[in-house]
Amino acid sequence: QPIGEETYTITPDGNVLTLKCEFKFTDRGSEVPLSATLRTSDSYVPQSFLIKGNTSRSSTIDTDVTINGGDATIRQGKDARTTTVPQKFFTISGYAPVAVQMELMRYWRTHGSPAELAVLPSGTVRIQDRGSDTIDVDGRSVEVERYTVEGLIWGMETLWVDDSNNLAALVSTDAEFDHFEAVLEDYEPALAKFVASAARDEMAALTELSQKLPGRRTGTLAFVGATVIDGIGNKPIPNATVVTADGKIVAVGPTKKVKVPAGAQRIDVRGKYIIPGLWDMHAHYEQVEWGPIYLATGVTTVRDVGNEYDFITAVRDVVNSGKALGPHMLLAGIVDGDSPYAIGITRVNSPADAEMWVKRYHDSGFQQIKIYSSVKPDNVKAICTDAHKVGMTVTGHIPNGMNAYEGVEDGMDMINHIHYIANLLLPKDFDPKKVTGLERLKLMASIDINSEAGKQAVAFFQQHGTVIDPTMALMEMSLRPASEPAANIEPGIARVAPELREQLINGGLPPETASLGQKIAHNDLEIIGALHRAGVPIVAGTDQTVPGFSVYREIELYVQAGFTPMEALQAATIVPARAMKVDGDSGSIQVGKRADLDVLDASPLDNIHNIRSVRSVVASGVLYDPAPLWQSVGFKP
Numbered sequence: 001q002p003i004g005e006e007t008y009t010i011t012p013d014g015n016v017l018t019l020k021c022e023f024k025f026t027d028r029g030s031e032v033p034l035s036a037t038l039r040t041s042d043s044y045v046p047q048s049f050l051i052k053g054n055t056s057r058s059s060t061i062d063t064d065v066t067i068n069g070g071d072a073t074i075r076q077g078k079d080a081r082t083t084t085v086p087q088k089f090f091t092i093s094g095y096a097p098v099a100v101q102m103e104l105m106r107y108w109r110t111h112g113s114p115a116e117l118a119v120l121p122s123g124t125v126r127i128q129d130r131g132s133d134t135i136d137v138d139g140r141s142v143e144v145e146r147y148t149v150e151g152l153i154w155g156m157e158t159l160w161v162d163d164s165n166n167l168a169a170l171v172s173t174d175a176e177f178d179h180f181e182a183v184l185e186d187y188e189p190a191l192a193k194f195v196a197s198a199a200r201d202e203m204a205a206l207t208e209l210s211q212k213l214p215g216r217r218t219g220t221l222a223f224v225g226a227t228v229i230d231g232i233g234n235k236p237i238p239n240a241t242v243v244t245a246d247g248k249i250v251a252v253g254p255t256k257k258v259k260v261p262a263g264a265q266r267i268d269v270r271g272k273y274i275i276p277g278l279w280d281m282h283a284h285y286e287q288v289e290w291g292p293i294y295l296a297t298g299v300t301t302v303r304d305v306g307n308e309y310d311f312i313t314a315v316r317d318v319v320n321s322g323k324a325l326g327p328h329m330l331l332a333g334i335v336d337g338d339s340p341y342a343i344g345i346t347r348v349n350s351p352a353d354a355e356m357w358v359k360r361y362h363d364s365g366f367q368q369i370k371i372y373s374s375v376k377p378d379n380v381k382a383i384c385t386d387a388h389k390v391g392m393t394v395t396g397h398i399p400n401g402m403n404a405y406e407g408v409e410d411g412m413d414m415i416n417h418i419h420y421i422a423n424l425l426l427p428k429d430f431d432p433k434k435v436t437g438l439e440r441l442k443l444m445a446s447i448d449i450n451s452e453a454g455k456q457a458v459a460f461f462q463q464h465g466t467v468i469d470p471t472m473a474l475m476e477m478s479l480r481p482a483s484e485p486a487a488n489i490e491p492g493i494a495r496v497a498p499e500l501r502e503q504l505i506n507g508g509l510p511p512e513t514a515s516l517g518q519k520i521a522h523n524d525l526e527i528i529g530a531l532h533r534a535g536v537p538i539v540a541g542t543d544q545t546v547p548g549f550s551v552y553r554e555i556e557l558y559v560q561a562g563f564t565p566m567e568a569l570q571a572a573t574i575v576p577a578r579a580m581k582v583d584g585d586s587g588s589i590q591v592g593k594r595a596d597l598d599v600l601d602a603s604p605l606d607n608i609h610n611i612r613s614v615r616s617v618v619a620s621g622v623l624y625d626p627a628p629l630w631q632s633v634g635f636k637p
Helices: 097-108 184-210 289-298 309-320 351-363 377-389 406-409 419-425 438-445 452-464 473-479 489-497 498-505 509-532 551-562 565-570 574-579 608-612 628-633
Strands: 004-013 016-027 030-041 046-054 058-069 071-076 079-084 089-091 115-121 124-137 140-150 156-161 167-173 179-183 221-228 236-247 248-254 264-266 273-276 278-283 299-304 328-335 367-369 393-396 414-416 465-468 595-601 614-619 622-624
Touching: 004 097, 016 097, 030 097, 046 089, 046 097, 058 406, 079 498, 097 124, 097 140, 097 156, 097 167, 124 156, 124 184, 140 179, 140 184, 156 184, 167 184, 179 184, 184 309, 221 595, 221 608, 278 551, 278 574, 289 299, 289 551, 289 614, 289 628, 299 574, 299 614, 309 328, 328 351, 328 393, 351 367, 351 377, 367 377, 367 551, 377 393, 377 406, 406 414, 406 419, 406 452, 414 419, 419 452, 419 509, 438 509, 473 509, 473 551, 489 551, 509 551, 551 565, 551 608, 565 608, 614 628
Parallel strands: 089 115, 221 264, 221 273, 278 299, 299 328, 328 367, 367 393, 393 414, 414 465
Antiparallel strands: 004 016, 016 030, 030 046, 046 058, 058 071, 071 079, 115 124, 124 140, 140 156, 156 167, 167 179, 221 236, 236 248, 273 595, 595 614, 614 622
8 A cells, every 4th residue: 555755866066965855644544754965976985964753653863973084973862972983884773764775785786795885874784685586577677685684673674676777676674563664666566576575585584583593492392390370260270280282281280280291302491480371462473573572572472453465464373383483373364445535445335345354364264354533423333243153252442433332332342442341431422523722631631430420331241242452561661751761650761672772762742731641541450450350351462562571561551450460460471361262272281272471480469569560481382591582682681
């Protein structure tokens, strides 16, 4: 789906080249403008670089780099510093306009194609030539050279350069972790081939990585001496043994009663705690780097709730087969309707469209359909009806023009994001088209779950058994005061890959609305607590936020909402397994279930923050040490 355009000019003046580019796209109705000016010598050696604007709907950038002989003056926002210029370097920022990446490639190709290249304002990029692809353009075959770039953003990008030294296409992600592709106009008909080629490279990298990790162990494993918390509410078993073989749990119980098979690898876990592998029920697995991140966190199952069809099916198949690194994957296929706010290309604008997409997703092994915000109310019921006929369930947003009552009455089984429940507590005459900005925030801050409207909502979802995926860690981060350092809310930010930090520390509400944001976050927790007390299933999902760490934060927030530590743990284990109808295979530590478990240094039942003390992870019977997993994608262990 075309969402915008980048235009650029390169103006020579003596031996100086000046690149100016304007990068504008509209993401789900929000404009994302970005401009950059890069000055270089005629051999592409940088002299100055200025970039300003938005790198996503919610993140901004304002950076200026000026080269003065052997020094560089760097300003990032209000912070400024001077540093020594490396012998070989380039000036560029992650999520920069595409034309700047083209100039990066021109510099790299004309300066010896170094294995690593320093970049200012910070970091190092690694560029690798991956061979050539032949592309059909206007009936003729054109050969383009394919490269991967790492270190510019978090993860790997793939790009192609033609024989005129122009960047033909880029397959990447944006600063919200969403898929992002850019293609030179002449090559646009070949975009699908570019995407497929990039996916193959990423899958190869994922498979290679999975075989090289230190500490990875397979075979029959016996974990001896830990306290086992089975996840279904039984009393913890002290000094227990868990045996796994062929990807399954084959024994669990007191050590004195469990016979360890001959030849098993005995792993001493005395003083530790074993819990079921965690779930993330709101994943967007946009890049292969999520595999190591999830496993490092102790997440062994994810539900992807909206992705590019060809990409996510390829990732799912290779990961679930055990050939590549990542958690077990369940998929919800996204559908949207035509509107200026639509996402993707899987559109349902009629009952016939609903039938076609449900069939395609079902035949491709998806467990659910995810409804997005622009599906028309008349088509929601058709989607739900067709999905239920083939045994699929339906989750998603509540589309514009509907409320959560209507979505559930039309057949939705699950709802993503707590604010769709909060909206039911607004005045009955509330009109979202007329009440926006500050007035909207004031209304959201004034709602009360103990009001008659609140009691009605809780009773309704209890009666229907609707599963709620609150994504509260995301809400907390977006509603925080801009003056509040993001690391105060999620200390894991200090350990993320450097390319991510700038995106994650931005955001928050300005002083004039910060107190309203805090009240809204408090109200959201009150709603989650009330739903939980009524028996409405709550499942932990992050919608990404801070990769890996937001899984922990989501669980911690449930305790703030009134869950016991056991109940919060279950919201990320057995409750989602039941919601997805796979509790016979996953979600708890029981014989016969998939061997997904985490070894912790301390008990989460004593203090829910101990959920962060992951010592080892077992996913489908394979044992991993988290430290190499974190390091493999640039995070600090």
